[in-house]
Amino acid sequence: MKLLVTGGAGYVGSVTSRLLLDAGHEVTVLDNLVTGFRSAVAPEATFVEADIADAAQVLTPGSGFDAVLHFAGLIAAGESMTKPEKYWHDNVVKSLALLDAVRAAGVPRFIFSSTAAVYGNPVELPITENAVKAPTNTYGATKLTFDHALTSEAFAHNLAAVSLRYFNVAGAYIADGHEIGERHDPETHLIPITLQVAAGKREKLQIFGDDYPTADGTCVRDYIHVQDLARAHLLALDAATAGEHRIYNLGNGNGFSNRQVVEVAREVTGVELPVEIAPRREGDPATLVASSALAREELGWVPEKNTLQAMISDAWSFYRSHVA
Ligand code: UFG
Known part of the structure; x- marks a missing residue:
């Protein structure tokens, strides 16, 4: 597949790009390098240094992308409480602009890095995807907002969308x-x-x-190895179904x-x-x-x-x- 990876110079985006390339996919990385590192971008990937708000530069009609994997975003839960405006702007406003570009270019699939932070203080453990969503920080609220946007987008415009709700990512790909x-x-x-x-x-x-x-x-x-997490994205690409927004928790x-x-x-x-x-x-x-019972059952994902x-x-x- 021809894939656009936003945030491919960041931690999870760069490890996932590696696995996608090794699986034979064609990868273009879009990253503004505000928090990412140029050296983390896989050498075989095409690199575009740009903001997700300007994704239409790359996602032109006829560009032929099969999917966007959207990792770019701000992730510090603590900072999101003192600078919430930054989080609403980057994680929601800019992500909506990316979604506009996806629609205009006719990209059929979209995989989104969502988070455990959408649940807030859980009522029951372990947390399933149907649990109450009451984020305790702005970071989680912004990710939940974009999850909602993806649900409507999938139903209204036939997008095949998958949100992966990461728990605490750790480790390195070696x-x-x-x-x-x-x-x-x-x-x-x-x-x-x-x-x-x-x-x-x-x-x-x-x-x-x-x-x-x-x-x-x-x-x-709940800590999850970045390599296991990255693998789930490849499975999500295969499972994505037009008109559906699937959501999976990923933890151990x-x-x-x-x-x-x-x-x-x-x-x-x-x-x-x-x-x-x-x-x-x-x-x-x-x-x-x-x-992560649903991810195990529907994606066949098993953390190793x-x-x-x-x-x-x-x-x-x-x-x-x-x-x-
Ligand atoms: N912590 C400390 N000292 C530190 C840093 C963190 O005690 O110096 C504590 C935090 O208070 C928290 C725990 O370690 O209790 C984990 O904190 P992290 O900042 O490592 O991770 P978070 O759980 O806040 O958030 C991470 C990701 C989010 C993701 C979330 C899901 O940053 O993107 O996991 O659980 F949403």
């Missing part, structure tokens, strides 16, 4: 001479921050809150507390990571654990690298050779 991983500046995610501390780039780790209603009082998240179904993550990071890195308990971060739900050890050790290996 195979066949390729090493592709996570680099954010500034870094806000727990696992890469523990690695920064392990590498001596940061003095200590702050755990945001230890008074949550969880076993050890710290937040619980196991929750790990922030303290447990630090313990495993200590084992993997061999560094005694100094930890300080800090106040809660605004907008953080206590526990997010996925039911599902231990925290595997994820943190791949992330550490990437961090030491490419980031530190």
